[in-house]
Amino acid sequence: MLEKINGKKKLLFHCLIALLFLILIYSRFVGLNWGLPYPMHPDERNMAMAIEQLRCQPPVISLNLPKSIFGNWEPVTTWLKIVRPFDFLNCFNPHFFAYGQLPLYLGYLVVYILKFFDGDLGFPINFQEATISLRIISAVTSVINVFILFKIIKLIFNFQFSKLATQLLIFLILIFSPYAIQFAHFGTTESLLMMFYSAIIYYSLLFVDKKIDTLSFVVNSSILVGLSLATKVSSLIFLITPFLVLLFNVEFLKQKSSALISKNSIYLYGYKLMNKMMDLVILVFISLIVFFIFSPHNFINLKDFISSMNYESDVALGKSLVFYTRQFFSTKPFYFQLEKIFPFALGWPAFILGSLGFIGLSWKDKKINLLRFAFLIYFIPSAMIYAKWSRFMAPVFPIILIFAILFILNIKNKILKIHIKYQNFYILICNFAFCVLIFAMILPGISYLSIYQNPDVRFHASDWIYKNIPNNSYLLFETANVVDIPIPNPKSQIPNLNYQTVSFNFYDLDQSLDLQSELINHIEKADYIFIPSRRIFANHPKEKYLILNKYYEDLFSGKLGFKKVAEFNSFPKICWPLNNKCLVFDDEQAEETWTVFDHPVIRIYKKIKSS
Numbered sequence: 001m002l003e004k005i006n007g008k009k010k011l012l013f014h015c016l017i018a019l020l021f022l023i024l025i026y027s028r029f030v031g032l033n034w035g036l037p038y039p040m041h042p043d044e045r046n047m048a049m050a051i052e053q054l055r056c057q058p059p060v061i062s063l064n065l066p067k068s069i070f071g072n073w074e075p076v077t078t079w080l081k082i083v084r085p086f087d088f089l090n091c092f093n094p095h096f097f098a099y100g101q102l103p104l105y106l107g108y109l110v111v112y113i114l115k116f117f118d119g120d121l122g123f124p125i126n127f128q129e130a131t132i133s134l135r136i137i138s139a140v141t142s143v144i145n146v147f148i149l150f151k152i153i154k155l156i157f158n159f160q161f162s163k164l165a166t167q168l169l170i171f172l173i174l175i176f177s178p179y180a181i182q183f184a185h186f187g188t189t190e191s192l193l194m195m196f197y198s199a200i201i202y203y204s205l206l207f208v209d210k211k212i213d214t215l216s217f218v219v220n221s222s223i224l225v226g227l228s229l230a231t232k233v234s235s236l237i238f239l240i241t242p243f244l245v246l247l248f249n250v251e252f253l254k255q256k257s258s259a260l261i262s263k264n265s266i267y268l269y270g271y272k273l274m275n276k277m278m279d280l281v282i283l284v285f286i287s288l289i290v291f292f293i294f295s296p297h298n299f300i301n302l303k304d305f306i307s308s309m310n311y312e313s314d315v316a317l318g319k320s321l322v323f324y325t326r327q328f329f330s331t332k333p334f335y336f337q338l339e340k341i342f343p344f345a346l347g348w349p350a351f352i353l354g355s356l357g358f359i360g361l362s363w364k365d366k367k368i369n370l371l372r373f374a375f376l377i378y379f380i381p382s383a384m385i386y387a388k389w390s391r392f393m394a395p396v397f398p399i400i401l402i403f404a405i406l407f408i409l410n411i412k413n414k415i416l417k418i419h420i421k422y423q424n425f426y427i428l429i430c431n432f433a434f435c436v437l438i439f440a441m442i443l444p445g446i447s448y449l450s451i452y453q454n455p456d457v458r459f460h461a462s463d464w465i466y467k468n469i470p471n472n473s474y475l476l477f478e479t480a481n482v483v484d485i486p487i488p489n490p491k492s493q494i495p496n497l498n499y500q501t502v503s504f505n506f507y508d509l510d511q512s513l514d515l516q517s518e519l520i521n522h523i524e525k526a527d528y529i530f531i532p533s534r535r536i537f538a539n540h541p542k543e544k545y546l547i548l549n550k551y552y553e554d555l556f557s558g559k560l561g562f563k564k565v566a567e568f569n570s571f572p573k574i575c576w577p578l579n580n581k582c583l584v585f586d587d588e589q590a591e592e593t594w595t596v597f598d599h600p601v602i603r604i605y606k607k608i609k610s611s
Contacts, residue, residue: 013164020168024146024175027445028139028184031452034598037128037490038483040456041597043098044187045482048130050096051107093297097308099189100295102230107133107187134187142184145195146174149398152202155209156367156402157409169438170405176445178572179345179390179397185452185598189232190394196228197238197395201374204245205367214279217242222283226290233298233309238395239287240377245370246279318386323480323507325387327539327592333384336591341390344590345397346404347444349437354400357407368406375399390594408437447572447585451599455489457570458532461602462486464566466495469528476522477530479503485532485602502526506536510547519551527607529555529562533600535592555605562605570599 039045094104108125110133115121153170174180183190200221207217221242228235291298298305314320318328328336342351358375361368375396382392412434416427465486469475477484484503488494502522509515523529531537537552554560575582587594588601595601 009164016168020171020175024143024171027175027181027449028142030449031454032135032139032185033128033132034185034452035456035458036131038458038487039127039131040458040482041186041188042482044131044134045127046096047099047104047107047134047187048127050094050104051111051130051133052125052127054092054094054104054108054125056091089300093301095304097298097301097305098312099232100230100291101297102227102294103134103137103189103192105294106137110136131187135185138187138191139184141191141195142180145180145191145198145398146171148195148198148202149174149402152198152205153402153405153409155202155205155211156365156371157406166409169435170409173350173401173405173438173441176442176448177350177397177401178347178444178448179394181445181448181452182345182594182598183391183394188391190391192231193228193235193395194398196224196231196235197374197378198398200224200228200238200241201371201399204241204370204374207245208249208366208370214246218246218279218283219286222286223290225283225287227294229287229291230294235395237378237381239284241370241374242283243280244373246276246283316385316387324535326507327535328386328388329539329541329544331388333388336388337379337383337393340589340591341388341393341594342397342400344587344594345390345393346400347441349440349444350401350404353407353437353441354402354404357403357405357410358400361403361406361410371399371402388591390591404441408434443574443583444572444585447574447583450573450575451570454570455491457568457599457602458483458485458487459489459492460570461566461568461604463489463492464568465604466497468566469499471497472500473527474500474502474525475528475530476502476504476526477532478536479505480507481532481535482597485530506548506551509551510545516547523560526562529605531603531605533592533596533602534588535596539592558608562607564603565606566604568602568604572599 034040039048092101092105092108094101096104107130111125111129112121114129114133115123150171180191180194183194203212203217203220203224206212207214212220225235225239225242228238311320315322315325318325346354358372363369378396379393385392412430415430418426462485481503484501486499504519504522505515509519536548540548542549551560555562556564569588571587572585573582
């Protein structure tokens with residue numbers, strides 16, 4: 001009988017694991033074609049375009065040979081086409097160096113795998129294929145990272161995993177994390193980098209816990225660091241964790257005779273130090289080799305690579321001020337991330353519990369301290385630079401989530417050790433509270449799925465525009481959007497409407513008298529004004545952009561002669577189908593790139609007819 005019960009429990013456990021795995025796959029792949037065929041995300045667009053132009057074929061050159069070589073042959077200039085031998089300098093050159101070549105080459109490979117099954121191998125790569133391939137890579141690496149994080153938690157808190165229910169609940173938290181769901185749907189580098197950094201931390205923990213030897217740690221860590229560099233060069237900072245773990249994990253040879261140790265202590269120290277230095281050299285050397293193999297054009301086209309890095313670093317450090325970094329004007333390091341990024345990327349419950357875990361968990365546990373160290377060495381320098389995009393914090397989001405999980409496991413364990421009179425009832429209440437906490441942690445992630453379960457908000461707004469705004473209307477909106485609405489919904493019939501559209505440069509309004517004069521003229525002619533996102537009106541301080549802010553104040557208040565007739569959003573939400581009521585998580589106040597790519601708020605204002 002006991003064997004039958006255990007067999008049923010085992011079967012139930014495996015069924016639940018299979019169900020959770022399907023939920024994990026669904027959460028990362030649902031709506032993976034969001035926004036297509038339009039390039040809604042600028043970084044994703046640039047990477048997809050780089051994949052489109054990847055080539056590796058012998059180029060053809062033309063030589064201009066004068067008439068004298070050919071005597072009386074006509075024409076005077078004769079062109080001969082000569083095929084050169086294989087050209088390594090241009091083979092798979094992406095001509096794009098903001099990121100490394102690893103994600104581009106992976107995307108290229110995925111495209112041709114998809115083409116093989118579609119039966120169109122002979123056709124060139126198009127934008128949609130390249131974008132989908134990049135998103136597939138992000139989704140797959142996000143799935144893998146869940147298992148890495150699970151193994152990290154189990155390694156640190158192994159005794160807590162005796163109960164299968166606890167494992168399943170922890171798995172749920174890892175599945176429903178807003179940051180993981182969003183970055184899995186972006187064909188960018190964030191999911192890859194999170195996976196690599198999590199894996200580096202995992203091997204570092206194994207090494208500190210003496211579960212792997214030095215050689216295994218050095219080889220695995222250096223490969224992961226090299227792949228990280230081949231994904232994005234700024235991930236060089238990942239090297240610090242294994243580097244310092246190696247450097248400070250010095251164990252001296254045990255000797256039977258203490259006198260011998262004292263006598264030869266200098267030699268022993270020297271011997272161990274040389275071993276450590278060799279390990280560090282090997283770590284760096286293999287990292288560079290892997291970096292070169294998977295991102296060779298950073299070295300082959302060094303000039304282009306350095307030029308791109310100079311531009312990217314100038315923008316990130318605020319040396320080059322561009323329109324899309326104005327939200328960071330006068331922002332405070334650390335405070336900005338804690339207010340505008342972490343609460344939205346993790347959800348408030350996970351962020352609060354993770355912060356408590358960072359502070360409150362044992363400071364004597366070397367594995368937990370290693371987690372703290374891995375967080376701080378990345379967070380501190382990244383938080384201090386001028387550009388504070390959410391993606392810059394991506395590698396450490398999983399660490400805060402781990403702290404949140406460890407914290408609630410630790411609290412639960414301590415509470416359950418307390419013995420009181422009504423022990424069974426007390427345990428029931430504790431387990432119920434534990435489940436409530438977990439439910440609160442997964443709600444933001446569950447709600448975030450709604451963004452990809454529904455059509456893109458720009459399609460929704462465009463459908464409304466086509467139905468409600470008359471033909472030949474004069475439409476005024478902001479420039480520098482990746483895509484300007486209205487856009488035809490690929491799943492709807494394309495309307496036969498023509499609008500007079502003006503994409504106006506509001507960014508330079510305060511600096512240009514000509515733009516100020518033009519704006520007055522456009523306002524007089526405009527029938528409708530569109531605000532496609534919060535990117536301009538929320539990012540320009542009044543003390544520096546007086547005219548711009550006055551325009552938006554007058555527009556919002558009605559003084560400009562317009563009233564809001566429609567607003568469209570796709571905030572994360574959970575709806576009850578019976579009464580159609582929704583729990584909505586308004587995240588428009590987050591750092592702008594958290595919302596403007598996949599779920600911006602669109603506002604439409606109509607001119608009020610004067611009587």
